[in-house]
Amino acid sequence: MSTPGRRDPLRARFWERVPLEEMTPCEWEALCDGCGRCCLNKLEDPDSGEVALTRVACRLLDNETCRCGQYDIRHQLVPECIVMTPQTIEKHAYWLPESCAYRRLWLGQPLPDWHPLISGTPETVHAAGVSVRGWTVPEFEIDEDDWEDFIIEDGPP
């Protein structure tokens, strides 16, 4: 769910004082740090429920910007792309990366210093090594049977 930057007026430090369900659409979008991690394909063990992230990225993810290449029409191209809302976070929290701002606020955790809302620039996400910049492989290059060869921990490989 890597979103393009939208910067309509945001309430000061809204992420510290406005409940998720009371944020404006712009505030909600601004929470996304643009790491691109939720655009990585995951493997899920049907028995244990364990989830492993892979370096194999959605075909629409830009490996350099870590943004979706077709965000506005992504569901026409990738119907399974998730829609994050205050109501759906609980359903997705088990596989979202620990760094994800939506997951963190939902768990009552603060945003980290490298988050663009605090640092003032998206570059800090890359500098902190949180984003997927430069280390993904596109899913159209890797046979799905081989995805397990690309499993990563919750961090760069």
Ligand code: SF4
């Ligand atoms: S379509 Fe793919 S790249 Fe775009 S937001 Fe969804 S998972 Fe990410």
Ligand code: SF4
């Ligand atoms: S993991 Fe969370 S913060 Fe990172 S791109 Fe996805 S929705 Fe945004």
